[in-house]
Amino acid sequence: MDNKDFRTHAHELVDWMADYLEHVDSYPVKPDTKPKDILRQLPGHPPTHGEPFEAIFEDFRRIIVPGMTHWQSPSFFAYFPANTSAPSILAEMLTATLGAQCMSWATSPAATELEERMMGWLREMIGLPGEFTGVIQDTASTATLCSLLTAREAKSDYAINSRGFDTGRRFTVYCSTEAHSSVEKAVKVAGLGKEQLRKIPVDDAYAMRPAALETAVREDIAAGFTPLCVIAAIGTTGSTAIDPLAAIGEICRRNNIWLHVDAALAGTALVLPEFRWMVEGIEAVDTFVFNPHKWMFTNFDCSAYFVRDPGALVRTFEILPEYLKTAEAERVNNYRDWGLQLGRRFRALKLWFVIRTFGVAGIQEKVRLHLKLARELAGNIRSANDFELLAPVPLNTVCFRYKPRHVSDEVALNTLNAGLMERLNATGKIYLTHTKLNGRFALRIVVGQTNVEERHVREAWEMIQRMARG
Amino acid sequence: MDNKDFRTHAHELVDWMADYLEHVDSYPVKPDTKPKDILRQLPGHPPTHGEPFEAIFEDFRRIIVPGMTHWQSPSFFAYFPANTSAPSILAEMLTATLGAQCMSWATSPAATELEERMMGWLREMIGLPGEFTGVIQDTASTATLCSLLTAREAKSDYAINSRGFDTGRRFTVYCSTEAHSSVEKAVKVAGLGKEQLRKIPVDDAYAMRPAALETAVREDIAAGFTPLCVIAAIGTTGSTAIDPLAAIGEICRRNNIWLHVDAALAGTALVLPEFRWMVEGIEAVDTFVFNPHKWMFTNFDCSAYFVRDPGALVRTFEILPEYLKTAEAERVNNYRDWGLQLGRRFRALKLWFVIRTFGVAGIQEKVRLHLKLARELAGNIRSANDFELLAPVPLNTVCFRYKPRHVSDEVALNTLNAGLMERLNATGKIYLTHTKLNGRFALRIVVGQTNVEERHVREAWEMIQRMARG
Numbered sequence: 001m002d003n004k005d006f007r008t009h010a011h012e013l014v015d016w017m018a019d020y021l022e023h024v025d026s027y028p029v030k031p032d033t034k035p036k037d038i039l040r041q042l043p044g045h046p047p048t049h050g051e052p053f054e055a056i057f058e059d060f061r062r063i064i065v066p067g068m069t070h071w072q073s074p075s076f077f078a079y080f081p082a083n084t085s086a087p088s089i090l091a092e093m094l095t096a097t098l099g100a101q102c103m104s105w106a107t108s109p110a111a112t113e114l115e116e117r118m119m120g121w122l123r124e125m126i127g128l129p130g131e132f133t134g135v136i137q138d139t140a141s142t143a144t145l146c147s148l149l150t151a152r153e154a155k156s157d158y159a160i161n162s163r164g165f166d167t168g169r170r171f172t173v174y175c176s177t178e179a180h181s182s183v184e185k186a187v188k189v190a191g192l193g194k195e196q197l198r199k200i201p202v203d204d205a206y207a208m209r210p211a212a213l214e215t216a217v218r219e220d221i222a223a224g225f226t227p228l229c230v231i232a233a234i235g236t237t238g239s240t241a242i243d244p245l246a247a248i249g250e251i252c253r254r255n256n257i258w259l260h261v262d263a264a265l266a267g268t269a270l271v272l273p274e275f276r277w278m279v280e281g282i283e284a285v286d287t288f289v290f291n292p293h294k295w296m297f298t299n300f301d302c303s304a305y306f307v308r309d310p311g312a313l314v315r316t317f318e319i320l321p322e323y324l325k326t327a328e329a330e331r332v333n334n335y336r337d338w339g340l341q342l343g344r345r346f347r348a349l350k351l352w353f354v355i356r357t358f359g360v361a362g363i364q365e366k367v368r369l370h371l372k373l374a375r376e377l378a379g380n381i382r383s384a385n386d387f388e389l390l391a392p393v394p395l396n397t398v399c400f401r402y403k404p405r406h407v408s409d410e411v412a413l414n415t416l417n418a419g420l421m422e423r424l425n426a427t428g429k430i431y432l433t434h435t436k437l438n439g440r441f442a443l444r445i446v447v448g449q450t451n452v453e454e455r456h457v458r459e460a461w462e463m464i465q466r467m468a469r470g
Numbered sequence: 471m472d473n474k475d476f477r478t479h480a481h482e483l484v485d486w487m488a489d490y491l492e493h494v495d496s497y498p499v500k501p502d503t504k505p506k507d508i509l510r511q512l513p514g515h516p517p518t519h520g521e522p523f524e525a526i527f528e529d530f531r532r533i534i535v536p537g538m539t540h541w542q543s544p545s546f547f548a549y550f551p552a553n554t555s556a557p558s559i560l561a562e563m564l565t566a567t568l569g570a571q572c573m574s575w576a577t578s579p580a581a582t583e584l585e586e587r588m589m590g591w592l593r594e595m596i597g598l599p600g601e602f603t604g605v606i607q608d609t610a611s612t613a614t615l616c617s618l619l620t621a622r623e624a625k626s627d628y629a630i631n632s633r634g635f636d637t638g639r640r641f642t643v644y645c646s647t648e649a650h651s652s653v654e655k656a657v658k659v660a661g662l663g664k665e666q667l668r669k670i671p672v673d674d675a676y677a678m679r680p681a682a683l684e685t686a687v688r689e690d691i692a693a694g695f696t697p698l699c700v701i702a703a704i705g706t707t708g709s710t711a712i713d714p715l716a717a718i719g720e721i722c723r724r725n726n727i728w729l730h731v732d733a734a735l736a737g738t739a740l741v742l743p744e745f746r747w748m749v750e751g752i753e754a755v756d757t758f759v760f761n762p763h764k765w766m767f768t769n770f771d772c773s774a775y776f777v778r779d780p781g782a783l784v785r786t787f788e789i790l791p792e793y794l795k796t797a798e799a800e801r802v803n804n805y806r807d808w809g810l811q812l813g814r815r816f817r818a819l820k821l822w823f824v825i826r827t828f829g830v831a832g833i834q835e836k837v838r839l840h841l842k843l844a845r846e847l848a849g850n851i852r853s854a855n856d857f858e859l860l861a862p863v864p865l866n867t868v869c870f871r872y873k874p875r876h877v878s879d880e881v882a883l884n885t886l887n888a889g890l891m892e893r894l895n896a897t898g899k900i901y902l903t904h905t906k907l908n909g910r911f912a913l914r915i916v917v918g919q920t921n922v923e924e925r926h927v928r929e930a931w932e933m934i935q936r937m938a939r940g
């Protein structure tokens with residue numbers, strides 16, 4: 001494909017892209033696809049000779065699009081959002097074209113310095129103190145692993161990196177029973193062992209109980225363990241419960257425990273001053289992650305990882321082979337040393353485009369709307385006699401179930417709601433997923449897609465009632 | 471930005487993108503940028519109100535582009551390539567627009583099944599046996615870490631994941647002195663300890679010496695260590711040396727050692743039957759990684775990771791919280807369990823577009839051209855009295871130095887060549903980087919950018935001679 005053809009096809013794609021975004025609400029949110037449906041349509045062997053782009057693009061529309069889950073549909077209420085926006089997509093087009101590696105300053109000076117500036121902007125936008133320094137990671141899973149590894153090294157005088165686990169110390173890690181699965185993954189990867197992960201009980205709002213944390217820490221110390229790290233959730237995945245940071249931080253401080261905050265979704269709500277209470281106690285926090293790629297209109301992947309001590313992070317990961325040595329090393333950030341991967345995309349560009357296009361006020365307005373829609377939905381559920389809210393709604397996530405008067409058995413209610421979810425999703429009109437809270441099957445509605453409006457949430461709620469009762 | 475504006479601006483961007491690609495050879499390959507030059511031009515605080523896209527795009531062209539290293543310039547000969555192509559960029563445009571999460575089958579069935587098929591195509595294209603199953607990772611660094619973790623778990627009966635390092639066994643890991651820095655990083659992350667990483671000496675061609683490996687393994691066993699894993703390089707980063715896989719595999723087999731192959735760059739050369747000798751001995755290999763995002767015209771990130779036993783991989787990483795349970799789990803691949811990250815981009819699409827647009831023959835033709843240009847350059851260097859090849863040139867990477875008759879001191883030669891490199895790069899006409907081979911400062915020319923032609927390599931060679939002698 002020569003450059004003339006590229007220009008032609010790229011223009012064609014732009015029209016398809018704009019059409020898609022304009023009509024994304026007309027696609028089935030979750031496709032009616034069975035396992036292997038797509039695979040069967042794809043030849044088993046690669047073509048020997050090149051094919052015209054027209055044929056490829058046609059297959060994209062015919063085979064791929066109908067088999068996609070449409071995450072950008074305003075009726076996508078499942079999991080957590082991975083929302084995008086027009087300026088973010090525009091930036092991704094340029095990022096792909098530049099095709100630059102951003103592993104060090106020398107490999108792309110502008111990308112490195114834009115990243116530094118954007119992380120400063122984000123820090124200010126979410127109200128983190130000036131002591132924090134940021135770097136873009138791919139996912140919160142990776143950031144949490146980076147935090148745990150830095151804790152492991154900082155608390156072992158960097159001995160495990162060099163000598164391995166031969167120190168005789170046994171480290172313990174703490175999170176709530178509602179914490180994200182990435183915590184357990186990180187504990188395993190870091191070689192700490194899942195058995196040393198303490199899942200602390202939660203209160204009625206599904207937030208970590210500090211008293212239970214304190215007891216666990218005390219018991220572990222008595223049993224000869226070294227408490228290493230607490231991972232607090234600002235917004236759990238299940239119900240966006242908010243662990244009480246100040247009380248947890250106090251326990252960490254007294255016991256010299258590393259404190260990481262996973263605010264993957266909820267960090268975006270910190271752009272609103274009225275939500276800054278969630279990070280009261282930030283003084284005791286060592287590291288903090290939130291994902292602009294979830295709720296801040298920025299394409300995946302873009303996870304904002306903030307650390308109090310970049311020196312400890314770099315010391316944990318730094319490796320300097322000859323072919324990466326450059327003259328400026330002392331005066332610039334080389335982000336390859338701030339995480340796991342050497343290669344890095346130019347991810348700061350989309351943040352720049354998004355923040356400047358929306359403005360802070362524009363982002364605040366969108367986020368406030370989502371929060372309002374979630375609150376209104378929660379109010380409606382609370383008012384309905386045959387529905388039940390299953391968790392508080394501090395943010396944009398509503399956990400509930402259908403609970404008609406004639407069914408009181410918990411197992412039956414779980415089956416009923418699982419069936420309801422399946423029927424709802426089969427319509428293709430909306431897509432929602434579930435969690436379990438206290439053993440109860442909870443439907444979840446997360447209001448966070450970029451273009452979700454009042455009518456989408458209202459229509460979803462009407463359909464849920466209709467299908468549940470019909 | 472409404473959809474109408476998006477359409478308008480996206481069309482504008484397409485024209486800029488096509489113009490950029492057409493004239494990328496007119497940009498200074500490495501910018502004349504000093505630390506903080508870019509940072510100073512970026513406001514210290516985010517804007518409160520949204521700005522028109524025209525202003526943002528103008529700043530992109532005025533501030534960012536002149537500060538970028540132009541990795542897609544055909545005169546980019548530095549590091550390793552991260553080459554892109556028209557079909558890959560087109561696919562990235564669609565991927566950004568769909569904005570889909572590809573963590574599990576249910577979250578994007580078509581993306582999951584296209585990934586399965588594309589990894590099958592790639593496996594066939596590079597001639598790996600049918601026993602291998604593939605998954606896309608972000609980078610070879612991550613893939614190597616995944617391999618080492620799988621080895622750690624498989625060899626410990628999955629005990630370290632659950633109990634941590636309390637088995638009393640001390641594992642050792644082996645790579646050559648020329649192996650990529652990601653090996654050391656992975657050894658540290660996995661908690662094995664850098665002191666247990668044995669860097670095996672290399673031969674005159676900078677390839678691992680199997681006899682030295684065998685000795686190291688024997689000594690470690692005698693000293694009470696458990697040899698865990700060998701990482702063999704097919705194409706080292708410094709000089710693309712090729713570790714002898716068959717001999718290494720034999721040692722691994724006899725000693726029950728896990729064998730991972732890092733073919734990050736060179737894997738692409740396996741599309742050529744005449745290079746399949748590099749993987750003779752593949753029967754003993756457990757895992758294999760190569761990066762289509764380096765030399766196969768596919769945008770970063772796209773790292774192809776092949777494993778003999780996907781069950782061991784999944785068992786190492788699998789975590790199944792309630793909110794991720796789906797009905798189809800038994801019959802489909804859920805790639806979130808095949809690596810570190812939960813969130814995943816739709817990366818298979820660009821592979822599909824690239825392979826179909828080029829065809830296997832088209833990819834072979836490009837790669838053969840690059841290899842020919844590198845061979846010719848090596849021939850020219852060999853013929854020049856005042857230049858010296860510093861390593862064999864099995865692939866597309868040429869390591870050499872200027873060595874005029876009047877300078878024979880090694881330190882002086884190093885200084886001379888470091889200065890030469892700096893002057894060459896300062897012209898902005900070409901960009902090359904260095905490595906050290908046996909203590910010698912080696913200039914490196916890697917021929918792998920998508921659109922590099924004979925004239926670019928010739929002009930580079932002419933300029934190198936001129937500047938060295940002048």
